[in-house]
Amino acid sequence: xxxxxxxxxxxxxxxxxxxVIVPVDGAFSLDFVHRLRFTSNVFDTNNPVLPQVxxxxxxxxxxxxxxxxxxxxxxxxxxxxxxxxxxSQALDWMTLAAPVQVVCGGEQSKNDWSVYESVLRTIHEAAxxxxxxxxxxxxxxxxxxxxxxxxTAHRGVRLVRLPTTTLAQGDAGIGVKNGINSFGKKNFIGxxxxxxxxxxxxxxLTTLSDRDWRCGLSEAVKxxxxxxxMFLDQIESSCPQLNNRDPAALxxxxxxxxxxxxxxxxxxxxxxxxxxxxxxxxxxxSAHKIEQLTDFRIKHGEAxxxxxxxxxxxxxxxxxxxxxDAERIVGLLEDLGFDLYDQVLEDPxxxxxxxxxxxxxxxxxxxxxxxxxxxxxxxxxxxxxxxxDAISHLATIAAQKRS
Amino acid sequence: xxxxxxxxxxxxxxxxxxxVIVPVDGAFSLDFVHRLRFTSNVFDTNNPVLPQVxxxxxxxxxxxxxxxxxxxxxxxxxxxxxxxxxxSQALDWMTLAAPVQVVCGGEQSKNDWSVYESVLRTIHEAAxxxxxxxxxxxxxxxxxxxxxxxxTAHRGVRLVRLPTTTLAQGDAGIGVKNGINSFGKKNFIGxxxxxxxxxxxxxxLTTLSDRDWRCGLSEAVKxxxxxxxMFLDQIESSCPQLNNRDPAALxxxxxxxxxxxxxxxxxxxxxxxxxxxxxxxxxxxSAHKIEQLTDFRIKHGEAxxxxxxxxxxxxxxxxxxxxxDAERIVGLLEDLGFDLYDQVLEDPxxxxxxxxxxxxxxxxxxxxxxxxxxxxxxxxxxxxxxxxDAISHLATIAAQKRS
Numbered sequence: 001x002x003x004x005x006x007x008x009x010x011x012x013x014x015x016x017x018x019x020v021i022v023p024v025d026g027a028f029s030l031d032f033v034h035r036l037r038f039t040s041n042v043f044d045t046n047n048p049v050l051p052q053v054x055x056x057x058x059x060x061x062x063x064x065x066x067x068x069x070x071x072x073x074x075x076x077x078x079x080x081x082x083x084x085x086x087x088s089q090a091l092d093w094m095t096l097a098a099p100v101q102v103v104c105g106g107e108q109s110k111n112d113w114s115v116y117e118s119v120l121r122t123i124h125e126a127a128x129x130x131x132x133x134x135x136x137x138x139x140x141x142x143x144x145x146x147x148x149x150x151x152t153a154h155r156g157v158r159l160v161r162l163p164t165t166t167l168a169q170g171d172a173g174i175g176v177k178n179g180i181n182s183f184g185k186k187n188f189i190g191x192x193x194x195x196x197x198x199x200x201x202x203x204x205l206t207t208l209s210d211r212d213w214r215c216g217l218s219e220a221v222k223x224x225x226x227x228x229x230m231f232l233d234q235i236e237s238s239c240p241q242l243n244n245r246d247p248a249a250l251x252x253x254x255x256x257x258x259x260x261x262x263x264x265x266x267x268x269x270x271x272x273x274x275x276x277x278x279x280x281x282x283x284x285x286s287a288h289k290i291e292q293l294t295d296f297r298i299k300h301g302e303a304x305x306x307x308x309x310x311x312x313x314x315x316x317x318x319x320x321x322x323x324x325d326a327e328r329i330v331g332l333l334e335d336l337g338f339d340l341y342d343q344v345l346e347d348p349x350x351x352x353x354x355x356x357x358x359x360x361x362x363x364x365x366x367x368x369x370x371x372x373x374x375x376x377x378x379x380x381x382x383x384x385x386x387x388x389d390a391i392s393h394l395a396t397i398a399a400q401k402r403s
Numbered sequence: 404x405x406x407x408x409x410x411x412x413x414x415x416x417x418x419x420x421x422x423v424i425v426p427v428d429g430a431f432s433l434d435f436v437h438r439l440r441f442t443s444n445v446f447d448t449n450n451p452v453l454p455q456v457x458x459x460x461x462x463x464x465x466x467x468x469x470x471x472x473x474x475x476x477x478x479x480x481x482x483x484x485x486x487x488x489x490x491s492q493a494l495d496w497m498t499l500a501a502p503v504q505v506v507c508g509g510e511q512s513k514n515d516w517s518v519y520e521s522v523l524r525t526i527h528e529a530a531x532x533x534x535x536x537x538x539x540x541x542x543x544x545x546x547x548x549x550x551x552x553x554x555t556a557h558r559g560v561r562l563v564r565l566p567t568t569t570l571a572q573g574d575a576g577i578g579v580k581n582g583i584n585s586f587g588k589k590n591f592i593g594x595x596x597x598x599x600x601x602x603x604x605x606x607x608l609t610t611l612s613d614r615d616w617r618c619g620l621s622e623a624v625k626x627x628x629x630x631x632x633m634f635l636d637q638i639e640s641s642c643p644q645l646n647n648r649d650p651a652a653l654x655x656x657x658x659x660x661x662x663x664x665x666x667x668x669x670x671x672x673x674x675x676x677x678x679x680x681x682x683x684x685x686x687x688x689s690a691h692k693i694e695q696l697t698d699f700r701i702k703h704g705e706a707x708x709x710x711x712x713x714x715x716x717x718x719x720x721x722x723x724x725x726x727x728d729a730e731r732i733v734g735l736l737e738d739l740g741f742d743l744y745d746q747v748l749e750d751p752x753x754x755x756x757x758x759x760x761x762x763x764x765x766x767x768x769x770x771x772x773x774x775x776x777x778x779x780x781x782x783x784x785x786x787x788x789x790x791x792d793a794i795s796h797l798a799t800i801a802a803q804k805r806s
Binding site for chain 2: 021031039131188191262263266
């Protein structure tokens with residue numbers, strides 16, 4: 001795993017000048033494991049998934065704290081008591097180090113320091129150590145702020161995520177990122193950190209609002225477009241049942257989305273995005289800006305649907321994607337119930353999203369487009385006029401659909 | 404580098420119960436390089452070290468911001484102008500994206516959020532991206548808070564550290580940690596992050612106060628005790644010249660200390676301290692508490708000298724280290740000019756440092772002691788009465804020395 005540092009030290013003159021520089025390059029690697037589990041009724045005392053993931057490991061003092069998204073607590077009365085009972089019965093080697101904490105969720109939880117600081121305070125007061133656990137139960141935004149707190153308290157305590165929305169179970173909750181918003185920039189502050197485990201419990205999906213039920217589907221379409229054309233067929237053929245809120249149709253789609261996401265993290269060779277591209281952020285340059293320009297009135301998954309439609313239409317105008325494929329994708333997003341028109345599309349500030357996207361990743365601009373379904377391509381230049389045309393085209397199509 | 408995730412997915416019944424859990428474990432590794440350079444007069448336009456470390460790399464937009472510790476700025480009038488001139492002449496492919504920033508240093512810079520937030524704001528306003536650079540010039544505390552900001556802005560921008568004290572050049576500035584203090588706990592909030600490069604410029608050591616000149620020597624003694632008995636001999640034989648502030652004696656000691664520190668990071672197998680020990684923190688359980696209990700009146704390196712003396716005397720009382728070695732080490736620390744007595748040694752709250760040390764690392768208590776010089780040993784129990792005896796013994800020795 002480790003390689004010795006270069007040595008003994010080599011002195012050499014730089015540029016033939018008098019300066020002597022002694023270089024020492026130390027190279028090392030780190031190994032990570034990302035544990036993803038799919039289950040139902042995780043807090044049923046007969047369900048072994050949490051006991052397996054939180055198994056006693058020798059020197060662990062076995063402490064944990066639990067945070068629940070306000071939205072989840074509202075939908076699941078008695079959840080805190082059920083969790084406390086579960087821990088006392090099925091995790092009897094663990095100490096619940098503080099009462100179950102209900103915290104504000106949604107994008108507003110990422111817009112200032114208050115939730116981050118209150119989670120840090122709980123971790124401090126509950127004497128959570130690096131071998132203890134933080135359980136976070138909630139949507140993607142709440143998991144982002146909880147993840148940032150868990151990643152920075154004691155330079156990182158163990159985080160177990162229980163994502164509760166389609167978007168979090170299929171996408172945001174699977175990733176190795178966390179963050180909060182600052183200076184008007186989404187996720188300006190955060191880290192890359194691998195969670196101890198992610199547990200997708202499909203029961204949580206049953207109480208979602210229609211909007212939250214739908215939100216994860218745009219990310220599923222995204223990952224299908226990038227990696228798996230057959231998955232796109234599956235989403236298309238499930239469309240009526242999905243609109244009917246049929247869990248039997250939804251769960252395989254969320255699961256496949258999560259699997260493809262994890263596979264990307266594990267096999268991409270750049271899980272911490274140190275290089276020049278972030279292919280999983282297809283459609284996201286405008287999505288992030290749409291969220292911010294609308295003060296988060298448009299949710300992330302809804303903005304991603306619009307962002308995908310824009311970049312798909314741009315891909316077609318650029319002569320990359322055949323027009324019928326572009327129409328098929330935009331049609332699917334509409335059939336899934338996404339409203340692809342919003343007046344924010346007419347705001348020229350939308351284009352600032354390109355530079356903000358570049359800056360966040362670093363280096364030259366890299367935008368993912370499509371050469372075909374399942375055939376992503378990174379480009380480094382975007383023609384503004386063509387992008388304006390793509391946006392106008394989307395506005396026309398979406399307005400027709402509305403009327 | 405990457406291994407595929409376990410698959411296809413295996414459904415299995417947990418515990419023979421009805422619950423079906425689908426486990427997916429994704430394993431991956433990440434490679435890191437830690438670049439350490441030793442030089443003199445880094446901002447001389449003929450010095451190639453910064454141009455080499457910040458060489459243009461294809462897609463890099465070549466932006467940087469520079470932060471200088473107030474203490475360094477005070478000692479080096481005109482430094483900001485010199486840096487700006489250097490960049491325009493010797494780094495002409497780089498854009499200095501903001502005027503050189505002078506920030507508060509010392510432990511107080513870590514005690515609240517203000518320096519962290521102001522650095523984040525500069526990084527935001529200067530449009531620093533993940534492929535841009537933050538140059539931090541200062542002591543260990545300032546590098547800690549700068550490192551935390553650089554590690555969390557955009558989930559990590561490139562940090563080049565120019566440590567300016569003996570302690571930072573030999574120890575704190577070499578490590579892969581950053582952090583700020585919170586809730587009365589030193590480094591409660593921070594991350595592990597590998598710097599882009601660390602450049603030790605020995606010129607910065609010439610203007611240090613006597614206290615800061617001395618502070619790094621306790622960390623040098625520490626790493627010698629852990630890893631290199633011959634290095635301890637070297638420190639001992641250099642003692643008169645060190646007290647005479649002879650750079651020719653100091654520089655090899657700081658350099659060896661830095662090398663041993665980097666070697667540990669690269670070869671220990673646990674640079675991010677995910678396991679049960681942190682051997683480089685020998686003597687630090689009490690040192691961190693001493694700093695905090697004295698409101699940082701005692702500096703880190705001074706507290707480490709006291710902490711080393713305590714754990715060395717405890718090692719002897721526990722029958723591990725021969726008494727003559729313990730006396731030799733305590734004598735060396737005194738000869739180096741460290742005052743090993745302070746009334747904080749009589750504060751029973753000192754013992755809280757043991758539990759805080761355990762909690763920060765996690766799992767069971769692990770304290771490094773010595774079985775001999777160069778022979779560290781991890782123990783999991785500390786006898787309080789014996790520790791009280793070690794502290795009393797130190798108080799007696801140190802009081803004799805004083806009188």
